[in-house]
Structure formats: structure tokens, C-alpha cells
Amino acid sequence: xxxxxxxxxxxxxxxxxxxxxxxxxxxxxxxxxxxxxxxxxxxxxxxxxxxxxxxxxxxxxxxxxxxxxxxxxxxxxxxxxxxxxxxxxxxxxxxxxxxxxxxxxxxxxxxxxxxxxxxxxxxxxxxxxxxxxxxxxxxxxxxxxxxxxxxxxxxxxxxxxxxxxxxxxxxxxxxxxxxxxxxxxxxxxxxxxxxxxxxxxxxxxxxxxxxxxxxxxxxxxxxxxxxxxxxxxxxxxxxxxxxxxxxxxxxxxxxxxxxxxxxxxxxxxxxxxxxxxxxxxxxxxxxxxxxxxxxxxxxxxxxxxxxxxxxxxxxxxxxxxxxxxxxxxxxxxxxxxxxxxxxxxxxxxxxxxxxxxxxxxxxxxxxxxxxxxxxxxxxxxxxxxxxxxxxxxxxxxxxxxxxxxxxxxxxxxxxxxxxxxxxxxxxxxxxxxxxxxxxxxxxxxxxxxxxxxxxxxxxxxxxxxxxxxxxxxxxxxxxxxxxxxxxxxxxxxxxxxxxxxxxxxxxxxxxxxxxxxxxxxxxxxxxxxxxxxxxxxxxxxxxxxxxxxxxxxxxxxxxxxxxxxxxxxxxxxxxxxxxxxxxxxxxxxxxxxxxxxxxxxxxxxxxxxxxxxxxxxxxxxxxxxxxxxxxxxxxxxxxxxxxxxxxxxxxxxxxxxxxxxxxxxxxxxxxxxxxxxxxxxxxxxxxxxxxxxxxxxx
DNA sequence: AACCCTCGAGGTCA
DNA sequence: CTCGAGGGTT
Numbered sequence: 196x197x198x199x200x201x202x203x204x205x206x207x208x209x210x211x212x213x214x215x216x217x218x219x220x221x222x223x224x225x226x227x228x229x230x231x232x233x234x235x236x237x238x239x240x241x242x243x244x245x246x247x248x249x250x251x252x253x254x255x256x257x258x259x260x261x262x263x264x265x266x267x268x269x270x271x272x273x274x275x276x277x278x279x280x281x282x283x284x285x286x287x288x289x290x291x292x293x294x295x296x297x298x299x300x301x302x303x304x305x306x307x308x309x310x311x312x313x314x315x316x317x318x319x320x321x322x323x324x325x326x327x328x329x330x331x332x333x334x335x336x337x338x339x340x341x342x343x344x345x346x347x348x349x350x351x352x353x354x355x356x357x358x359x360x361x362x363x364x365x366x367x368x369x370x371x372x373x374x375x376x377x378x379x380x381x382x383x384x385x386x387x388x389x390x391x392x393x394x395x396x397x398x399x400x401x402x403x404x405x406x407x408x409x410x411x412x413x414x415x416x417x418x419x420x421x422x423x424x425x426x427x428x429x430x431x432x433x434x435x436x437x438x439x440x441x442x443x444x445x446x447x448x449x450x451x452x453x454x455x456x457x458x459x460x461x462x463x464x465x466x467x468x469x470x471x472x473x474x475x476x477x478x479x480x481x482x483x484x485x486x487x488x489x490x491x492x493x494x495x496x497x498x499x500x501x502x503x504x505x506x507x508x509x510x511x512x513x514x515x516x517x518x519x520x521x522x523x524x525x526x527x528x529x530x531x532x533x534x535x536x537x538x539x540x541x542x543x544x545x546x547x548x549x550x551x552x553x554x555x556x557x558x559x560x561x562x563x564x565x566x567x568x569x570x571x572x573x574x575x576x577x578x579x580x581x582x583x584x585x586x587x588x589x590x591x592x593x594x595x596x597x598x599x600x601x602x603x604x605x606x607x608x609x610x611x612x613x614x615x616x617x618x619x620x621x622x623x624x625x626x627x628x629x630x631x632x633x634x635x636x637x638x639x640x641x642x643x644x645x646x647x648x649x650x651x652x653x654x655x656x657x658x659x660x661x662x663x664x665x666x667x668x669x670x671x672x673x674x675x676x677x678x679x680x681x682x683x684x685x686x687x688x689x690x691x692x693x694x695x696x697x698x699x700x701x702x703x704x705x706x707x708x709x710x711x712x713x714x715x716x717x718x719x720x721x722x723x724x725x726x727x728x729x730x731x732x733x734x735x736x737x738x739x740x741x742x743x744x745x746x747x748x749x750x751x752x753x754x755x756x757x758x759x760x761x762x763x764x765x766x767x768x769x770x771x772x773x774x775x776x777x778x779x780x781x782x783x784x785x786x787x788x789x790x791x792x793x794x795x796x797x798x799x800x801x802x803x804x805x806x807x808x809x810x811x812x813x814x815x816x817x818x819x820x821x822x823x824x825x826x827x828x829x830x831x832x833x834x835x836x837x838x839x840x841x842x843x844x845x846x847x848x849x850x851x852x853x854x855x856x857x858x859x860x861x862x863x864x865x866x867x868x869x870x871x872x873x874x875x876x877x878x879x880x881x882x883x884x885x886x887x888x889x890x891x892x893x
Numbered sequence: 894a895a896c897c898c899t900c901g902a903g904g905t906c907a
Numbered sequence: 908c909t910c911g912a913g914g915g916t917t
Contacts, residue, residue, distance in 0.1 A: 285911095322909090340908095399904065406908085407905050532900085540900060559901045561913060585910035587902060622915095630914060631899095733916080735898050774897090776917055897916070905908080 271346035271410070274337040277371060278430035280325055281342060281504065283490065283514040285583065292472070292491070293465040295513050299493060302502055302510065312494040314441045315471045316427060316459035318514050320485035321377030322406050325430055326352065328370050331362040338409070351409055352376075354418035357425070359452040365437065366451060371430030374453070378405040379484045382421040400552035401485050423484075426453035441494045461494055472515055479517070488516035519580040522555075523593060524548035526577050529560065529604060533612045533642035535650050536732055537634040541566060541606070543577070543589055551581045558587040562630045563606040563619075572601040610634035612642030638791055645671050647730050651679050655736055656728035657717050661710040673699075678795050679728070683718065683802035686711040718802065721809040722749055729796075732782040738775060742783070743808040745772045753796070759784035820856035823848050823871075826864030851876060859884040 286295060296311070305311060325345065327335045336352040337345035352358050355376065362370075378386070383401040390397050398404035408420035426448040429436060438444045445455045458475055462468040472489045479486060493499050493511040502511040528544040541560040548555055558579060560566050569591050571577065576596035582588045610617050615636030619628035634640050648667045652659040659682065662670075670676040675685060675696075689696050689707070697707040720728070726749070727739035734742070746752040759766040759780070769780040786792055851858060851870045858871040858878045871878050 396905095402909095403904060410906065410908090412907080534900065536899075538900075542901075553903065555902080557902060559912080561900085565913085581902090582911055585902075586912070588912080733898070737897060774917070778916065895917090898914085899912105900914105901912085902910090903908105 271348065271412075273340075273344050274335060274347045275344050276325055276337065276340075276342070276430060277327075279342050280323060280339045280345070280373065280430070281508055283512055284508045285488075285514050285516050287516055287518070289469055292469055292515060295491065296465045296468075299502065299511065303498060310463060311498075312440075313462050313468055314445075314459055314492045314494050315462050315468050315475075315489050316456050316492075317475050317482070317486040318488040318490045318516075319375040319377050319425055319456070320402050320487045321375040322402070322409065323373060324348070324352070324376045324409070324424070326358060326372045326374075328362055328366060328372065330368060331366045333358070333360050346410070348409055350414040351411060351417040352424075353414065355422045355424055357423050357454045362451040364450045367432050367434055367436065369431060369433040370436070371432070372426050372448065372451070372453065373428040373430060374424055374426035374448075376405055376409055376422050376424050377401065377484055378408070378420070378422055381483065382423075386420060399554075424454065425456050426451075427455065427459075427490075436496075439496050441492045441496065441499070444496075462491075468515075476517060486517075488514050490514050516583065519582060520551040521578055521580045521590070522548045522550045523576050523578055524555075526571065526573060526575050526589075529566070529571075529573060531607060531611045533610060533634055533640065533646070535643060535646035535730055537610075537617075537637060537640065537643050538631040539607070539610065539617055539634060543571070545577070545579065548579060550579055550587065553581075555579055555581070555587040558589050560589065563632055564630055566604050566606065570603065572597065572604055574598045574601045606632065608632075610636055610640055610642070613640035615640060641671065644677065648676065648679065648682075650730045651728045652682070656724055657720055658724075659717050660713040661706070662713070666710075669699075669701075678798065680795065680798035680802055682714055683799075686714065719804045719806055721806050722747075723808045725749060725803075725805050726752070729786065731786045733779045734783065738779060740808070741772050741774050742769075747807070749800075749805050753787055756783050756787035757793075759787070821848050821854055822857045822859060823851050823855050823867060824859050824861070825851075825867035825871075826861030 286292065296313075300309075300311060303311075323339045325337050325339070326333060327337075333352075334349075335347060336349045336358075337347055339345055353360070378401040380401065383398070383404050386404055387397045398407060404420070405422055408417055408422055411417045411420075427445070429444065436444060436447065438447050442459070442461050445459055449455050458478075460471050462471055468489075468491055475486070475489055491513055493502060499509070499511040502509070504510060524545045524547075526543050526545055530542045530544060532540045532542055534540060541562070543558045543560050545556050545558060560571065569589070571589065571592055574597070575592040577592050578590040580588055580590055608617055609615065613634065613636040615634050617632045617634050619630075619632050621628055634643060637643060645668055648671065649664055651657055652662040652667065662682070667676065670685075675688070676682055685696075689711075695707070696702055696710075697704045721743075723736075723740045723743035726734065726742050727736055742752055746755065755765045755768050759769055761781070761784075766780055766784060769775060769783055770777060848855060851867045851874065853874060855871065855874070855876045858867065858876055859881060860868050860871075860878050861881055868878065
């Protein structure tokens with residue numbers, strides 16, 4: 196009752212604010228005659244957005260922010276995958292195929308005699324996509340995204356002939372069919388011819404054309420792009436899939452009405468797999484579409500389940516990649532870039548050369564030793580390939596083409612950006628110098644400062660739209676933004692200044708206002724993002740979450756860290772966090788002790804508000820839980836049980852404590868079971884665990 | 894050995 | 908966004 200009253204009131208207010216904002220927008224954009232100050236306008240917008248945050252249903256109802264000015268509507272809706280879409284491990288040589296087979300056999304405890312079947316199929320070079328069917332009808336389609344959450348492209352796949360709207364023949368109630376969206380060579384050539392005729396830019400290769408076509412906001416454009424699809428995998432299926440082998444699944448997909456790749460075969464052992472690999476490789480050029488290797492999968496689905504996953508890749512499948520295409524080019528220059536942490540990274544500037552379908556003109560050289568190891572000199576002719584068909588890489592030089600006057604490259608010992616000494620720290624454990632040479636001018640180096648700011652604004656940190664690389668460099672150079680806190684005072688200073696940002700070249704009233712709005716929208720930030728944004732060495736996203744979870748508030752972290760001298764109790768407190776060791780703890784302590792950082796932090800904290808940590812993305816009922824296995828397990832080995840739990844996002848511990856969420860007790864469980872009961876921790880048996888894990892895994 | 898961090902290139906859509 | 912290398916930590 197009360198709640199619906201609140202909502203009604205909020206809705207009325209929401210609408211009123213929306214109209215008011217729209218009126219101001221009209222006055223501003225169309226009539227160029229604002230009737231309120233920027234600050235008042237921003238305040239209106241903030242109230243509007245706060246309402247939507249409090250009552251999310253308001254944001255879903257039409258009218259609203261999408262139309263008015265800055266609120267950056269997300270391009271595609273997000274879809275969480277019921278079962279994560281994982282990637283595959285890669286191998287590049289024949290030997291590694293044997294290693295893979297041996298690894299699988301060992302994990303399954305198979306003796307030398309037992310037969311083990313794999314499937315081998317071409318690895319299509321397109322983009323993977325998950326299609327959800329309910330009662331046989333296509334209900335949604337999503338790109339892979341980060342594997343957990345993808346983009347909703349349902350409207351766009353409708354036009355792909357290979358993707359049926361309706362499954363034929365006995366489909367399960369619910370099923371995610373997964374496969375590859377790709378574009379054939381012929382269609383790619385025709386599309387580029389049309390692009391050229393229309394004076395539009397050409398696509399670099401079929402993969403990019405397919406990706407660009409699928410990710411169109413306007414499905415009508417996608418419909419004009421001839422995309423194709425091969426099915427090869429599945430996510431959730433309810434009830435279970437009507438097959439017990441990978442090859443059987445391919446037949447099922449075919450019966451559903453999908454195309455499956457005709458070169459898929461069952462192979463027995465490494466030799467058989469390699470023969471098929473080389474067969475596919477020899478036919479690569481005549482297939483009519485791009486492939487970049489062969490995927491091997493354990494054929495038996497029950498064995499797949501037992502093998503489970505390591506990190507984000509299944510243990511039962513692997514991609515055997517073709518050797519990357521190579522080319523030669525001339526290295527004209529070695530440029531030294533200075534990163535956020537002061538690392539000097541050499542980058543090769545090359546005469547542009549086409550490799551694997553794109554034009555390459557830059558390649559990283561990684562570090563000083565790498566250059567010396569390969570004896571790369573300016574003026575050398577070098578061999579370039581794209582690692583994994585993506586990253587340009589210099590394999591080595593062609594010595595006979597070296598100019599007579601080429602001398603070994605002298606890696607600079609001073610920072611090119613600020614002139615400070617650039618040193619290689621000595622690893623205290625090995626006594627060896629680090630690979631990286633670092634600029635020592637942390638507080639004076641403009642390159643480091645710009646990179647730090649960039650990191651601060653980046654997507655997983657403060658996520659400030661409109662402050663991209665170029666803008667940051669620009670504002671830094673103008674002296675308008677030198678520290679993170681400056682970002683949040685920019686609007687106010689601009690108002691009082693005579694030289695307005697809106698008058699700068701490349702800016703206008705609209706872009707200046709959008710920028711200020713984007714900054715305002717980020718005055719509140721989750722604790723983990725805040726910690727990550729600080730750019731402390733060794734503290735990336737994961738360690739930021741660990742710190743946030745452990746300390747819960749920024750004050751608590753800061754108080755501990757600033758007293759965390761080596762050997763102190765405070766240092767130990769940080770060190771005790773799971774996943775954080777001496778080096779990370781030291782880096783954290785060092786950061787907070789540094790007076791310059793203290794001042795920068797105080798200034799920043801005066802501008803922003805830190806919210807509790809964000810919810811972590813999860814993948815099921817046991818995600819994020821700490822579980823303990825005890826006793827003798829009957830249906831799986833300890834390794835398998837552990838792998839299964841971990842792939843579901845659980846943390847497996849060896850001893851029971853207050854922090855344990857769940858104990859899985861096998862036969863003859865002893866002291867751990869007793870302890871679990873004492874502490875009141877939930878205890879289940881092996882079958883219950885399998886049911887739970889099965890439900891979570893789909 | 895598995896994971897994390899940092900850095901890098903190139904392309905595409907808003 | 909995608910991909911990967913290299914080096915480091917746990």
C-alpha cells in the first residue's frame with residue numbers, strides 16, 4: 196500500500212522533472228537561449244536520475260531520459276548467459292595435441308588401452324552467439340560479451356537464414372544453442388563492393404564485417420548483410436539434451452534445423468586428430484569462409500562433465516590454431532611509451548604492411564631485453580606476424596637485409612617524457628633486474644600523470660564518458676586537470692573562468708555540458724571501483740575487490756594501510772587477505788604512506804562519495820560460497836569435485852571454519868563433519884551436491 | 894601451474 | 908570491443 200503510494204508520487208515527480216528538463220533542453224539546444232544556469236540544470240538532472248535509481252520501474256517506462264540530452268542510453272540491452280560462454284585454450288603445434296590427449300587421459304584416470312574419442316571440427320573465424328529457444332521458439336539471441344553477460348541481438352539474428360525461428364523435431368522446453376556467426380568470402384567481397392559503390396569505408400576482413408553487421412542498432416541494416424551460422428555447442432538445456440556425445444549433439448542440431456559444419460569428424464587419439472587437422476588445413480583456401488584452426492572436443496558428454504573447467508576454459512576441449520600468416524617490413528623507428536606505472540615500453544613503427552587481412556604499422560617490442568635478444572635495430576627488415584591472428588608481433592630480423600650503418604639499439608636510460616632517470620629495479624629474491632625499466636619521476640612525469648588519469652576515468656574505474664585519451668591529454672596540457680580531484684572541480688572552475696571550455700577548439704556548448712553531466716553522474720562510486728581507480732601497483736580489478744570486501748569501507752583500508760610499516764600488525768592485516776601477499780601488501784602500504792598521495796586523496800574525497808562494493812557477477816547458487824569436501828567421495832575424485840565447485844564460482848577450502856558456507860560430506864567423514872555441526876554449517880551429501888551443482892551449471 | 898596485472902594493436906559502432 | 912605476450916604473484 197505504502198509502497199505503491201510512494202511510487203505514484205515518484206512517478207508524478209519524475210514526469211514533471213522530465214518535462215522541465217525537456218523544456219530546458221529545447222531552450223538550450225534549439226533556441227540557444229538557456230533559462231537556467233548549468234548548476235541548476237545539473238541539479239534537475241541529478242534529481243531525475245536519483246528517482247530512477249530509487250524506482251527502477253520509472254526508467255523502464257517510456258518518455259524519459261533517453262530523449263533528453265546527456266543520459267547515455269545503453270546501446271544494446273545486456274543479457275546474462277544462463278551458463279557462461281567460455282573461451283578455449285589454444286595450442287599451436289602437433290606435439291601439443293599429444294600433450295592435450297595425455298592430459299585428458301590422466302585426469303580421467305584412463306589406462307593406456309582404453310579408447311578415447313574426440314571430435315575435430317574447423318574453428319570458424321566469426322563471432323560466437325548464444326540463441327535461446329523456449330518451447331521450440333527463438334526468444335533471444337546474445338553475443339558472447341565477457342562470457343557472463345552479452346549483448347541482446349535478438350532483433351538482428353532474425354534475418355539470418357541459418358538461424359531458425361522455430362526448431363523442428365522434439366526440442367527441449369528450454370535450450371541455448373551456441374555457434375558461430377560468420378560471413379562467407381563471396382558475401383564479404385560483395386558487401387565491400389557495395390560499400391565502395393556507396394563511398395563508404397571498406398571492412399578489413401570477413402570477421403570484422405560479421406561483427407559490425409551483427410552489432411547494428413538498426414536490424415534493417417543487419418538484414419542486408421548476408422550472415423551465416425554454424426551450431427556447435429549449447430548452454431542451458433531443460434530437460435537435458437537428447438544425446439550422450441558431442442557428435443550426437445551435432446546430429447540433434449541438424450535435426451533442429453541448424454547448419455553444422457560438414458567437416459566435423461570423430462577421431463581416436465592424437466594421430467587421428469592430427470591427420471584430420473592437416474586435411475582441414477589443406478582445404479582451408481577452398482572452403483569459402485575463414486577458419487583459424489581446428490577444435491578438438493572429448494566426444495563423450497559424461498566425460499566432458501567429469502573433466503569440467505579450468506578458469507574460463509573447458510578441460511575437455513582445445514583449439515589447435517593454424518600458424519599465423521607472416522610478412523616482412525622495415526622498422527623505421529622505435530618509440531618509447533611511458534605507462535601508468537612508469538614502465539618504458541618500446542614500440543616499433545613499421546612501414547605499413549598487410550598481414551592476415553589488416554594493415555599493420557605498429558608492433559610492441561615489450562622491453563629492453565627483448566630488443567637485445569632479437570638484436571633488433573632501426574632500419575632492419577623484420578618478420579611480422581599477428582599472434583592469434585590479432586596482435587602484431589615481431590619474430591626477428593632478416594640479417595642479410597640489414598643496412599651497413601645500423602647499430603645496436605640503445606635503450607634510453609632517462610624518461611623521454613620528463614627526463615628523470617629510468618631504472619631497472621632489482622628483484623630482491625633473485626638479484627636479477629626486472630624486465631621493465633621504469634621512470635623514477637612519479638610525481639613530475641607528465642606521461643605517467645596522463646596515464647594515471649586515463650586509468651582513473653576508464654570503464655572499470657570511474658567510467659567517465661567524454662573523458663577519453665585525447666580529452667585527458669588536452670586538459671592536462673591546458674593545466675585544467677592535473678589530479679583526479681581536478682576532474683570534479685572542472686565544471687565549477689569553468690563557470691568562474693573567462694576562457695570557457697565550450698570555446699575551445701573541438702568543443703561546443705553541447706559537448707561541454709555533456710562532459711560536465713558525465714562527471715556529475717560519477718560523483719558516487721562503488722568502493723571496489725574507487726580502489727581500482729587509484730592505480731596502485733599490483734592492484735587491478737581483482738585485488739581491488741579483495742581489498743574492498745575485506746575492509747568494507749575506504750576509511751578502514753586507509754587507516755590500516757597508512758600504518759602498515761613492514762612487520763607491523765597493520766601490514767599483516769592486509770597480507771592476511773586471501774590472494775594478497777607481501778608484494779601487493781607492500782605496494783598498498785607504500786601508496787598510502789606517500790604524502791603526495793595523501794593530499795591527492797583528501798582532495799578527491801572532498802569531491803566524491805564512496806558507495807559499498809558492487810555485487811559480484813555470479814553464476815549460480817554456489818557462486819561466491821566457500822565449500823569444504825570431506826570424507827570419501829564415491830562418484831568423483833577430489834580433483835573433479837574441486838574443479839566442479841570452482842567452475843561454479845565457489846571457493847574450495849580444506850578446513851572448516853566460521854567462514855565455510857557448505858560442507859559436502861562423503862562416506863566416513865570425520866572431524867571436519869563434527870566441526871561443521873558444531874559451527875552450524877550446512878552439511879549435504881554427495882548426491883545433494885551433484886544436484887545443486889547440476890542445477891547451477893544447467 | 895593457475896591466476897593476475899600491465900601493456901599493447903587494430904577495428905567498429907555510437 | 909576483440910585478442911595476446913610477458914612478467915609477475917600466489
